[in-house]
Every structure is written in structure tokens, then in C-alpha cells.
Amino acid sequence: MKTTPRNKGLTLTLKVTAYDNGMVEVDGIPINVEPHHDAGRGWLGAAHVITTTLKEFRQQSETRKKQAERTQG
Numbered sequence: 415m416k417t418t419p420r421n422k423g424l425t426l427t428l429k430v431t432a433y434d435n436g437m438v439e440v441d442g443i444p445i446n447v448e449p450h451h452d453a454g455r456g457w458l459g460a461a462h463v464i465t466t467t468l469k470e471f472r473q474q475s476e477t478r479k480k481q482a483e484r485t486q487g
Contacts, residue, residue, distance in 0.1 A: 415471060415474065423475075424471070424474065424478065426467070426468070428440060428441060428464055428467065429441050429442070430460055430464075432456075433451075435451055436451035436453035437451040437456060438453070438456030438457060440463045440464060440467075443463075445459035445460050445463065446459055
């Protein structure tokens, strides 16, 4: 997560990598690391990580918005 140009908001970038062997990574972190990668578990795990990250991003965005409102008003 980083601030936008001129500090007007936040940007969240997630990188999902799906390997030919069935392993899935989110931001370089392997999700399904069993010896025989279960692709289904990898995708479900990735969805969970992404959803959790998005929830945290929203909370930080709302906190930032409230702080900006306090400083303006």
C-alpha cells in the first residue's frame, strides 16, 4: 500500500502468481505449499488472503478519511 501522487489517497497493489505445478502465491508468499500442490486449495487460500488484505485496506482508508476530515474541519 502506498499513497497516491500528491497524497490524495491510497493505492493497494496485489500480485498473484499461478505456477504450472499448481502452486499459487500472493505477493511472493506461497499459499499452498504441500508436496503435491492442490490448485483448488491454492486459489481458495489466495481469495482468503486477498479478501483479508482488502478489508484491512478499507479500514486504513476509512481511518485516513476521518483524519483528513478532522484536520479540515
